[in-house]
Amino acid sequence: xxxxxxxxxxxxxxxxxxxxxxxxxxxxxxxxxxxxxxxxxxxxxxxxxxxxxxxxxxxxxxxxxxxxxxxxxxxxxxxxxxxxxxxxxxxxxxxxxxxxxxxxxxxxxxxxxxxxxxxxxxxxxxxxxxxxxxxxxxxxxxxxxxxxxxxxxxxxxxxxxxxxxxxxxxxxxxxxxxxxxxxxxxxxxxxxxxxxxxxxxxxxxxxxxxxxxxxxxxxxxxxxxxxxxxxxxxxxxxxxxxxxxxxxxxxxxxxxxxxxxxxxxxxxxxxxxxxxxxxxxxxxxxxxxxxxxxxxxxxxxxxxxxxxxxxxxxxxxxxxxxxxxxxxxxxxxxxxxxxxxxxxxxxxxxxxxxxxxxxxxxxxxxxxxxxxxxxxxxxxxxxxxxxxxxxxxxxxxxxxxxxxxxxxxxxxxxxxxxxxx
Amino acid sequence: xxxxxxxxxxxxxxxxxxxxxxxxxxxxxxxxxxxxxxxxxxxxxxxxxxxxxxxxxxxxxxxxxxxxxxxxxxxxxxxxxxxxxxxxxxxxxxxxxxxxxxxxxxxxxxxxxxxxxxxxxxxxxxxxxxxxxxxxxxxxxxxxxxxxxxxxxxxxxxxxxxxxxxxxxxxxxxxxxxxxxxxxxxxxxxxxxxxxxxxxxxxxxxxxxxxxxxxxxxxxxxxxxxxxxxxxxxxxxxxxxxxxxxxxxxxxxxxxxxxxxxxxxxxxxxxxxx
Numbered sequence: 001x002x003x004x005x006x007x008x009x010x011x012x013x014x015x016x017x018x019x020x021x022x023x024x025x026x027x028x029x030x031x032x033x034x035x036x037x038x039x040x041x042x043x044x045x046x047x048x049x050x051x052x053x054x055x056x057x058x059x060x061x062x063x064x065x066x067x068x069x070x071x072x073x074x075x076x077x078x079x080x081x082x083x084x085x086x087x088x089x090x091x092x093x094x095x096x097x098x099x100x101x102x103x104x105x106x107x108x109x110x111x112x113x114x115x116x117x118x119x120x121x122x123x124x125x126x127x128x129x130x131x132x133x134x135x136x137x138x139x140x141x142x143x144x145x146x147x148x149x150x151x152x153x154x155x156x157x158x159x160x161x162x163x164x165x166x167x168x169x170x171x172x173x174x175x176x177x178x179x180x181x182x183x184x185x186x187x188x189x190x191x192x193x194x195x196x197x198x199x200x201x202x203x204x205x206x207x208x209x210x211x212x213x214x215x216x217x218x219x220x221x222x223x224x225x226x227x228x229x230x231x232x233x234x235x236x237x238x239x240x241x242x243x244x245x246x247x248x249x250x251x252x253x254x255x256x257x258x259x260x261x262x263x264x265x266x267x268x269x270x271x272x273x274x275x276x277x278x279x280x281x282x283x284x285x286x287x288x289x290x291x292x293x294x295x296x297x298x299x300x301x302x303x304x305x306x307x308x309x310x311x312x313x314x315x316x317x318x319x320x321x322x323x324x325x326x327x328x329x330x331x332x333x334x335x336x337x338x339x340x341x342x343x344x345x346x347x348x349x350x351x352x353x354x355x356x357x358x359x360x361x362x363x364x365x366x367x368x369x370x371x372x373x374x375x376x377x378x379x380x381x382x383x384x385x386x387x388x389x390x391x392x393x394x395x396x397x398x399x400x401x402x403x404x405x406x407x408x409x410x411x412x413x414x415x416x417x418x419x420x421x
Numbered sequence: 422x423x424x425x426x427x428x429x430x431x432x433x434x435x436x437x438x439x440x441x442x443x444x445x446x447x448x449x450x451x452x453x454x455x456x457x458x459x460x461x462x463x464x465x466x467x468x469x470x471x472x473x474x475x476x477x478x479x480x481x482x483x484x485x486x487x488x489x490x491x492x493x494x495x496x497x498x499x500x501x502x503x504x505x506x507x508x509x510x511x512x513x514x515x516x517x518x519x520x521x522x523x524x525x526x527x528x529x530x531x532x533x534x535x536x537x538x539x540x541x542x543x544x545x546x547x548x549x550x551x552x553x554x555x556x557x558x559x560x561x562x563x564x565x566x567x568x569x570x571x572x573x574x575x576x577x578x579x580x581x582x583x584x585x586x587x588x589x590x591x592x593x594x595x596x597x598x599x600x601x602x603x604x605x606x607x608x609x610x611x612x613x614x615x616x617x618x619x620x621x622x623x624x625x626x627x628x629x630x631x632x633x634x635x636x637x638x639x640x641x642x643x644x645x646x647x648x649x650x651x652x653x654x655x656x657x658x659x660x661x662x663x664x665x666x667x668x669x670x671x672x673x674x675x676x677x678x679x680x681x682x683x684x685x686x687x688x689x690x691x692x693x694x695x
Contacts, residue, residue, distance in 0.1 A: 035637075041653035042480060049482070066637040068646075069653040079634050083545035085554060249658060252459050276456070 033062040034313040036320065038091035039073035044337045051330040055323050061316045081105050086308035088317045092135055094302050097127070098212060098381040106134040107307040112318035115326055118343035122375045126301035129378055136321050137301025139339025140365055142372060143198050144267040145286050150279035151261040155179045159282070163294070166199075166228065169287040173237035176261060185237040186262060187254045188244040190229035191394030193387045195264050195286060199225055201373060202289035202296035212380025213420035219408045226397050226404035233398065241398030251276060266302060267361045268339045274357035281357065283364040295373035299365065301342060340365045382418040389414045451664035458660050474669070477662030481650055483639050485666055488647040493673065495560045495632075495643060496625045502564030503572050503621040504614050510567040511576030512602045516588065526577075533570045537630075545634065559635045560625070572617045579613040580606060615684045622677050626670075644670045 038048055045067045052065060066087060068076055074096060080086045081100070092100060100106050110133050116124055120140045127135025147159050155176050160168070173185025189195050200207045200217040203224075207217050232238035239247070239254065247253050250269075254260035256276035263273055267283060274281055285294050305324065307317040324330045331346045336358045341347050351362045393411050396402040402410065442464075450458050451473050453466045478485045513519070514526050548559045567573055583606065591601050607614075629645040636642055642650075648670065651663035 037637075039653075042650065042659065044653075045650075046482065064638065068633065069649055072633050072646075072649055075630070076634055079541060079545050082542045083549050085545070085549045251455070251658065251660065257459075 033064050034089065034311075034316050034320070035064045035066060035087035036089045037066040037068075037073070037077070037087035039068055039070045039093075040091075040337070041069070047334050047337050051324060051333045054327065054329040054333065055320060058323070058327070058329075060320060060323065061313070063320070081308070084310055086310060088308060088311040088313050089320055090306050090308060091138070092304045092306040094126070094300070094304070094379050095384045095387060097135060097304060097378050098129060098383065100306070101129040101134045101378070102381050105309055107309050107311060107314060108132040108134060109136065109307060109318065109321075112307070112314060114318050114322045118326065118345050120299065120342055120344075120369070122299045122369075123301045123342040126375065126378065127304045127306070135301075135304030135306045136325060137342045138303045138305060139268065139301055140299050140342045140369075141266050141268060141302050141339045142297055142299045142365060142368060143195060143264065143286050144270065144361075144364060145262055145264050145284045146255070146270045146273055146281040147262045147284055148255060148277055148279055149282050151180075151258070152176070155261070159284070160291075161284075163285050163288050163292050165289065165291050166287045168291070170228070170232060170237065173232055174235050177235075177237045182259065184239045184254060184260045186232065187247065187260050187264075188229055188233060188238040188241070188398065189264055190226055190398065191391035192264060193390040194266075196222075196225055196390065197376075198286050198296045198298075200296075201298070201376075202293075206376050208377065208380050208419070210377055211420075212377060215412065215415035215419060219412050222411055223404050223408035226394065226407050229394070230397060230404055241395060244398065245395070255281075266339070267364055268336050268358075270361050271336060271355070271357045274355075280360075283360050285368060294368055294371040297368065297372045298375040299369060299372055300375040302339060336361060380419055385418050386411075386415060389418075447664050448668055451661065451668050453661065455659070455661045458664070473661035473665035476659070477651070477666040477669075480659065480662055481639070481647060483642075485647065485669070487640055488642055488644045489670065489673070491557070491641060492626055492643040492645075492670075495557050496622050498557070498561040499564040499625045500618045500621045502561065503567075503569055503617055506565055506567035507569060507572040507617060508576055508607065508610060508614060509602070510573045511580055512606050514573070515577045515580035516585075516601070516606070517598060529570045529573060532568075533574070541634070548635065554635060555637045555641060556635075557641070560628075560631060564621070569621070572621070575617065576610060576613050579610060583609050611684070615681050619678060619681045623674055626674055 036048075036052065038044070040048075048067070049065060052063060056063070067073075070093075073091075077086065077090065086105065092106070109127075114136060116136060119137060123137035123140050126137045127133055149159055152159050156179055157172060157176055159172075164172070169186070176185035177183055197207050200221055203217070203221045205216045205218075208214065209216050229238060233240060238244075239259075243254075247257075250256065250272050253263060253273070253276075255263040255273060263281075264286060265273075270281055270283055285297060288294065288296065305321045307314055307321070311317055324334070325343070325346075328349060331341060331349050332353065334341075335350050335353065340362050341350055347362050347366065351359050390411060393402065393407045393414075397404060397407045445464055449464050449466055452469045452471070454468060454470055454472070457467065514522065514529075544559070545554075548554055551558075553559050553562075563569075587605050587609075588601050591605050596604060627645060629649065632643045632646050633649075636646065648663060648666055651659040651666070
């Protein structure tokens, strides 16, 4: 059985139908302890386990933890949800949030009394869909660029502190790859849908309509984006598609192997790259349309704590989420493993203990907080498909199987088919 | 003649090395520090270390031996289940006459063609209603109900190649249907049984998906699920530990194959009329 040949969304949809049909009356599973599920690499799992232990020793109720790597988690959660056996407390990614919230798989947390008073305002609304609050943000994060300044200086370039335009970025990338043999000014970000969202917002519109039913970004903007990266590839300032295909893992990335001076990603991921790069990585905003204008960027929660609609322990689940959010021990244990903490209090607790990359990530979020644009609505249903589709189309362009124009058309068509279902 | 044989051997050796390269690479990668794994395509580690083995064995908070033991329990049970019940079912389809035999046989074959995802949710619901989630039962019990149609089909074909005269002779000697199965078919079926055992073992050992779906508690996880835990797209992956534990988990598969493979050949020699 190969899960990748079968979209998780289809699985979830199919399941919702069959679950109703196969529910045998009077034969439901007995309710064991509250189940807590999350995804993430090993350090995340260890930290959450420790935080859960703290919950237990603070008089919290019994629980059963479940964890899986990101990709596998969604196969499992879709099956569990369809089989009416979802975990009580679950970690939800913004990429799938609307799929689950829209199908009634998540509980409205409005009446459960979770203390969210300390949350950043941008994050507090991140889990809202149809006017109901289905999730509590775990992090305040934004997109960022991590620059190996030592490498840039060695190549004789300089990084403008106050941000730069996409044109200046292209110039920089060309200069860098020209001055250091065998390197690239940047990795190829053509298929990076999340970076593209910033680019799209810099072009005046949100990426999606407020109800999530339509793509509002124009075809021209998409084409411009694909063309921008195609030009960088032609100028050898960004690597060819072959190279990009082999350098997706963090350990193999161009910045880790010293073949590029910078990398893009969500701000907290700098802590994954830093151990692989000798000199400190500076965290900067992504390039802008007008230098210094950060309105294209936004701060929101990328991951949320949710309670499943079928939970038999909603009160305990809510208490646990409140604990993970507000308890000092829990905050310290989790640190910035789930992202930059979503409240001022938590950031203060964590930044004192964070390693330097973590502290820089926190400082970055606090620094840009007043300058970014409003945070967008939760990503719409089908976002996961658009995310992979965008990457696939960019790859085809990279391999010369499509042009930026035809790729943009293809994406608009894909969005038309996927959204608003 | 001699030179031709030398050439043939050289050619075969080179070919074998090429086929083995990925495996050798994995073994040597397991001996490298994490930072060296992808920077060096050669086979000889510069700074060989056994650290990955220690790390991998302990890093998930549960001793890796627990996962291996869990996998072995499930695999052994599945092998027993498949060998027993698939051979019984195959015997019935191949030799016994009963109402609806052809229809049932066709239905059974149809289950091979059904993609697993179609039945996944219904299966999950059944096991949930039985309260079997997070136990080994969803992996084991189906194999005792001859649900693996592929093996049933394999054995049906095999039994059809055994001369019916042997059955007739046994019947004259006083054997009933059970006696024929037990004394005639089962011994002659041994190559197919061994094939079934080997494949049941390897497929179950590697069956990631259902083990991911049904098992949740750390101490109940199996090898493939635990191995995947070393990788995560959202963070840094423990490649060294992953390769080290992959090498460790190859051992039982190789042992099972080597031990049982001899039996296939032995079984072949026993077939046929004497």
